[in-house]
Amino acid sequence: MTPTIALxxxxxxxxxxxxxxxxxxxAGRVRLTGLVDLRPLEPDPPVPPGVSVFQDHRDLLAEAAPDVVVICTPPHTHLPIALDAIAAxxxxxxxxxxxxxxxAHRTLAAGLTSAGRSCQVGFQALGSVAWQRFRDALPTLGAIDGITATASWQREDSYYARAPWAGRRVVGGRAVIDGALVNPLAHAVMQALASATALGAGRPRQLVAERYRVRPIEVEDTAFARITFDGGLQVMIAVTLAGEDFIAGEIxxxxxxGRALLEYPTDRLALPGQEMEHVPGRTDLLTNLLDHRSSTEPLLVPLAATEDFTAVLEALTVPDVTGPHLLDEDAVLIExxxxxxxxVNDLLRKVTETxxxxxxxxVPWAVRPFTQRLPVS
Known part of the structure; x- marks a missing residue:
């Protein structure tokens, strides 16, 4: 029977x-039964005939009774919605x-186990053939002295006006997850952590980070984070949303x-002795979830695979961690x-090199980093 799905x-x-x-x-893989949003639906794409539209996810779960739910709401709302969907x-x-x-990660994991349900997390770059080749090549590089991740993007004022929670740390007493490291450039963090896992580095144990902002928001738009693992491996992440020339995202x-370099958004890869080239092929995560439901196909990004990411996220967002430093006007070009x-692009390269x-x-505008010990399982 074709599984039903809701968004x-x-x-x-x-x-x-x-x-x-x-x-x-x-393609006959699913049948859409319902859509949910607090606001009226944007007309493109149009709502298919016969598909119900709701403003409350609980009404959808009760009336449409989907087999699979895609949750694409603000990150701080994920847990209660996910638990309701699991219960349904x-x-x-x-x-x-x-x-x-x-x-929250453990609460969700317990709910999934108790109900016998599955959860795929939307880190889609982990479904690419380029990532698989990069991961498989890591042991061949010899003793590795570091994993790095860098990206240089540009986000204008409108980006922080896109939603009431944009650029905020807390809304309604709940932590909001909108800093560069844990939302727009979360893929860079996740790919780097997954690389450390592939090397058998153990668990991340210490985070040393510097976070900056170029406008009056509450979260970072530029960040540098060094994560040290059980075995001593270091991961260095250097990202900005106030960049010069575009760097899509590199691991x-x-x-x-030798060296290996993966441009994860574009699936371009360079292994030792090779030029950067596009490696075609991605397994779609929703398709993978559907295959998992009907066979023994393993999930590519099960919730358990994101625990290290959540540990780093929590260390960056706990209330007693100082907020990002607002750079002086003489350190920022406003147009x-x-x-x-x-x-900043030269700085990103120097940080990942050293x-x-x-x-x-x-660096003249840099401030003292903060250090967080990450929990031991």
Whole structure:
């Protein structure tokens, strides 16, 4: 029987899911039964005939009774919606970041186990053939002295006006997850952590981070984070939303036998002795979830695979961690709605090359990092 599917959070990025679900429905893989959003649905793509539209996910779960639910709501709302969907007998595709804390992660995991349900987390780059080749090449590099992740994007003022929770740390007493490290550039963090896992590095134990902002928001738009694992491996993440030339997102590994570089958004890969080239092929995460439901096909990104990410996220967002430092105007180039940190792209490259934070390099606008111990399981 064709499984039924519903989408909770059908505007914004949910529009991409609406189009993708339509493709799967045309292929006979699913049947869409309901859409949910607090706001009236954006007209593109149109709502298919016979599909019910709700404003409350609980009404959808009661009336449409879907087999699978895609949750594409603000990250701080994920846990209660997911638990309701599990209680209604649904399997989940949960957009990243999955939850806001390790306690929430464990609550969700327990709910899934108790109900015998599955949850795939939307880190879609982990379904690419390029990632698989990069991961498989890591042991061949010899002793690795660091895993790095860097990206340089540009987000204008309108990005922080997209929703009431945008750029915020707390809304209605709940932690909001909208900093560069844990929302727009969460894929960079997750790919780097997954690389460390592939090397058998153990669990992340310490986070040393510097976070900055170029406008009056509450979260970082530029961040540098060094994560140390059980075995001593270090992961260095350097990202910005106030960048110069565009860097899509790169994961690097260097060892005694050479370097590997993965541009994860585009599936471009360079292994030792090779030029950067596109590696075609991605397994769609929703398709993988559907295959998992009907066979022994393993999930590509089960909730358990994101526990390290959640540990880092929690360390970055706990209330007693100081907020990101607002850079002085002389360190920022303002051009209408656009704000750029001059020289930031060179700095990103230096940080990933040396594994040193800006404050350790003597960058004039850098501030002292904060250090967090990560919990031991």
């Amino acid at each position: 909770i959070g059908a505007n914004g990025h949910g529009r991409w899911h609406r189009r993708h679900i339509a493709e799967l429905e045309a 007998g649904c399997d989940l595709l949960l957009e990243k970041p999955p939850v806001a804390s390790l306690a 690097g590994a260097r060892g005694a036998n 209408g709605p656009k704000r750029t940190i001059p020289g 594994l040193a934070l800006p404050s350790e390099m003597g």
